[in-house]
Amino acid sequence: MKTAIVVLGATGQVGRGVVAAALAANRAVVAVSRQWRELRALRADHPGADLAIVRGSVADDTSSAQLAETLRALRRPFTSIVVSICGDCEKGRVLDQPADSLRRMLDENVLAHASAARNLLPLLADGGGSYILIGGPGGEQPWAGYGHRSIVAASLRMLARVLHEEARALPVRVQLLAIDTPLCTEANRAHACASWPTPEAIGVRTLKLIDQLEPVPARAIVRYPGTTEQPPATRESSPRGEVRALLDSVLSPAPAKEVSP
Numbered sequence: 001m002k003t004a005i006v007v008l009g010a011t012g013q014v015g016r017g018v019v020a021a022a023l024a025a026n027r028a029v030v031a032v033s034r035q036w037r038e039l040r041a042l043r044a045d046h047p048g049a050d051l052a053i054v055r056g057s058v059a060d061d062t063s064s065a066q067l068a069e070t071l072r073a074l075r076r077p078f079t080s081i082v083v084s085i086c087g088d089c090e091k092g093r094v095l096d097q098p099a100d101s102l103r104r105m106l107d108e109n110v111l112a113h114a115s116a117a118r119n120l121l122p123l124l125a126d127g128g129g130s131y132i133l134i135g136g137p138g139g140e141q142p143w144a145g146y147g148h149r150s151i152v153a154a155s156l157r158m159l160a161r162v163l164h165e166e167a168r169a170l171p172v173r174v175q176l177l178a179i180d181t182p183l184c185t186e187a188n189r190a191h192a193c194a195s196w197p198t199p200e201a202i203g204v205r206t207l208k209l210i211d212q213l214e215p216v217p218a219r220a221i222v223r224y225p226g227t228t229e230q231p232p233a234t235r236e237s238s239p240r241g242e243v244r245a246l247l248d249s250v251l252s253p254a255p256a257k258e259v260s261p
């Protein structure tokens with residue numbers, strides 16, 4: 001049976017881009033999301049493609065274990081797993097928000113990623129492969145008024161580094177593709193900067209990680225589009241309007257547990 005790529009958060013913006021890029025490259029895809037209606041719409045967008053859809057969640061260990069069993073029941077080999085999930089974003093100062101607000105964001109983002117890795121990495125353990133997390137900006141430089149997002153992004157990057165080291169014994173390559181800018185989508189195309197990647201471009205970059213086409217040794221954190229782990233240039237020198245558009249684009253409301261860096 002043809003090997004497949006599993007995409008978690010497949011009905012979100014980046015998830016759709018990864019699915020589209022993989023299908024365009026003649027890969028088989030298993031798309032996972034909590035949104036059954038959106039999954040069916042995704043399949044309708046790719047008629048005739050080798051695309052299976054699975055409704056599932058990685059909100060906690062129980063849900064992740066159930067998803068792992070569902071994927072095993074498909075009885076097909078997986079070459080890689082791409083995880084692109086994120087919860088809602090909190091606006092406002094961290095000092096002005098109750099501690100439960102930060103706890104909820106960590107649960108919906110970092111702990112969900114940890115739960116997914118714990119239960120899904122074993123699916124790749126026999127044949128090896130790539131386990132790719134996709135993360136958004138804010139993890140290197142704190143943003144005033146958006147501190148929750150920075151804390152979550154920084155935590156996710158550390159989790160990726162830990163998983164990268166621990167997975168060496170499997171053998172599975174764990175990496176995080178860090179998107180340090182907003183996405184260019186149909187909704188924001190009018191004001192998007194030229195450097196903002198489209199979901200499809202991120203999908204193509206993800207496939208390169210899956211195929212291990214890096215010219216340097218594997219790194220835990222891979223920045224889009226390059227490979228260095230150096231922090232991005234400070235944004236203080238950016239025009240005020242561009243910074244505002246960047247923040248609004250990144251932190252616009254999105255369904256919980258769906259992709260969008």
